[in-house]
Amino acid sequence: MFKKRQRIGYLVLAVLLGHVILISAQVNVRQEGNLLQVVGFSALAGIDEIFVSSANAVGSVWSRYLSLRDTEEENAVLRESIAQLELQLQQQNALARQARSLHRLLELRNSIDLLTLPAKVIAVDATPWFRTFTVNRGTGDGVQQDFAVIAPNGVVGRVIGTPGPRAAKVQLLIDRNAAAGALIDRTRAAGVVAAVDGQSLLRMDYVSNLEDVRIGDSVVTSGTDGIYPKGFVIGTIRNVQRGEDLYKTILVDPVVDFGNLENVLIVVNDGRLAELEGVE
Amino acid sequence: MKVVALVAAIVLSVTVQTTAARFFDLTFVNIDIPLVVVVLAALSRGPIVGLWAGTLAGFLQDLMSGGLVGVSGFSKSLIGVTIGFLARRLMHTGYGYRILFIALATIINVVLFVGVYRLIEFTTPVVEGVNVLQQGILNVAAGILIVVTSERMPVLWHGIRKRLMVLRIQRWRTN
Numbered sequence: 001m002f003k004k005r006q007r008i009g010y011l012v013l014a015v016l017l018g019h020v021i022l023i024s025a026q027v028n029v030r031q032e033g034n035l036l037q038v039v040g041f042s043a044l045a046g047i048d049e050i051f052v053s054s055a056n057a058v059g060s061v062w063s064r065y066l067s068l069r070d071t072e073e074e075n076a077v078l079r080e081s082i083a084q085l086e087l088q089l090q091q092q093n094a095l096a097r098q099a100r101s102l103h104r105l106l107e108l109r110n111s112i113d114l115l116t117l118p119a120k121v122i123a124v125d126a127t128p129w130f131r132t133f134t135v136n137r138g139t140g141d142g143v144q145q146d147f148a149v150i151a152p153n154g155v156v157g158r159v160i161g162t163p164g165p166r167a168a169k170v171q172l173l174i175d176r177n178a179a180a181g182a183l184i185d186r187t188r189a190a191g192v193v194a195a196v197d198g199q200s201l202l203r204m205d206y207v208s209n210l211e212d213v214r215i216g217d218s219v220v221t222s223g224t225d226g227i228y229p230k231g232f233v234i235g236t237i238r239n240v241q242r243g244e245d246l247y248k249t250i251l252v253d254p255v256v257d258f259g260n261l262e263n264v265l266i267v268v269n270d271g272r273l274a275e276l277e278g279v280e
Numbered sequence: 281m282k283v284v285a286l287v288a289a290i291v292l293s294v295t296v297q298t299t300a301a302r303f304f305d306l307t308f309v310n311i312d313i314p315l316v317v318v319v320l321a322a323l324s325r326g327p328i329v330g331l332w333a334g335t336l337a338g339f340l341q342d343l344m345s346g347g348l349v350g351v352s353g354f355s356k357s358l359i360g361v362t363i364g365f366l367a368r369r370l371m372h373t374g375y376g377y378r379i380l381f382i383a384l385a386t387i388i389n390v391v392l393f394v395g396v397y398r399l400i401e402f403t404t405p406v407v408e409g410v411n412v413l414q415q416g417i418l419n420v421a422a423g424i425l426i427v428v429t430s431e432r433m434p435v436l437w438h439g440i441r442k443r444l445m446v447l448r449i450q451r452w453r454t455n
Contacts, residue, residue: 008327012361015335019357022350023400040343044294048344051295052302123298123344128310128415129393129405130346134298160346171346172307176406197406200307258307 042164045134048123049167063087098262104152105263114229116265117141119149122167131175131195131258137266138163146227148267154233154255155180155221156264168266172258173234174200181224182234184217193219193234193252200258202235204250211248213240219252229267286321286333293317294340310411311418312389314341314352316426318360319385323378327364334360347397347405355392359385375424382423386416 105118119135133156137143143163149156149170157172171178174195182193182204189211191204204219217237223230239251293313301309314337322330338353345352363381370377390412397404 008361011328012331012357015331015357016354019335019338019350019354023348023354023396026348026350037343037349040340044291044298044340044344047291047295048299052299055299055303121302124301124306124308125346126294126298126314126341126344127347127352127393128308128312128411129407131307132346134344169344169346174307175346177346259301259305 038162038164041161041169042138042167045122045136045164045167048134049136052122101152101263105265107152115268116150117143117268119168119264119266121261121264130177131172132160133157133170133172133261135168135170135264135266136166138166138168140165142268143168143266144269147269148228150229150232150265150267151256151261151263154235155228156256156258156261158227159266170264173202173254173256174258179225180228180234181222182219183222184211184213184237185220186214186217187212189213190222190224191247191250196251200254201238202252202254204237204252205247207248207250209242209246209248213237213248213250215240227269282325286325286329287336289317289321290314290333290337290340294337294344297341298344309418310415311422312386312415313419313422314338315356315359315385315389316382316419316423318356319363319382320378320423320426322360322364323367323381325364326368327361330360330362330364331357332360334358348400351393351396354396355389358392359388362388375427378423378427379420382420383416386419387412390415 117137119137121133122136123134125132135149139162143159145159145162147159149158155173157170157175157178159168160171161169163169173180173193176195176197179192179194181190183190184204184207189207191207193202193204195201196203202219207213215237219234219237221228221230221232221234233255235252235254237250238253239249241249243249293316297309297311297313300311301307318330318334318337321333334356335353338351338356339349341352341356342349363385366381390407394404394407
């Protein structure tokens, strides 16, 4: 009994020590992902993609076939046909929405002078404490760490960690570890946009109290961070107050509805971005 | 077979955790389904299973998250082994007992998770009491759903098979 308990104790210690070593290794060299992480992440992203497709397929089978199985009486048949028509309408609407979203994405892709890659959002962060998405593009498509991710209406975030062959993690602008160089479009006042803790809001830091900033002003990327291309919309100013120190307290509403994102564009930064922005 | 089922349950829980929000057009859902699976596994199978279940669930969760790999594994394996030991000592069954452990595990998990981030001075996630309360309620609800489903599944499966059999006989008679 004592020996068994001792053995469990050693095992617990060994496992916990393993975790501590794993965490310590990343704290020092966070930029480099190891093989286990890449393989594990890719495998799970694959499972997520299959799961989402299967869930959609099962949902479709259920609504089209199984739910109609028990319709024997005429009244029920009529009700079912109405339901089917409504379902078709919903499907058409969903298809139209998807087509519109893709059309907007295509329009954006054609209108900007950047090399972009369309991607689909397949999963969200596995813990409630970070704001990341997984997209279905990875190193196999040329995606690398720190590539910017945009949507038709504005900036979404950037690729973090080492992407898998067919999947990459995207840190949203509303994640507390995210930030972007920004400008107020009307006055060209520069600052840094970062997340407000625990909310889907952004704050703009380092804008001088002397600058003219108004509610409703548009905030765009400045391009100085070398990640986000210049001039893309981040959001609009919700609230502005004179700060106690040198800088204003500014709250920004992001233009992108992060909960509704299905398709995004990954800006393939092959050095041209730095050239365009004049940034090394 | 039991190991395979547990691994499958953990992988499924992480998959549901990462994809469920997409079906509701949300950026995240304040729930921790893998933690619920770890607690239920530890309660029914003891500390060693709790330890490994926690390690696997946490590791997979960290892989699909923006944080450091190992933090969730650390907290969940500690929770798994502790609950496994307590379950052996207390020898209780029933919903109230499971609910209590899931609620406790939610609080301890958040404390350990945030605590590790504080210790390593990495950007610590901001967690408020209301977030923990919300997650506790959702975790308990998920736990009840998982327990009820797993208990009723054999009966449900038997019922479906019986009904299919009756339908087949009816079709054979009409033909």
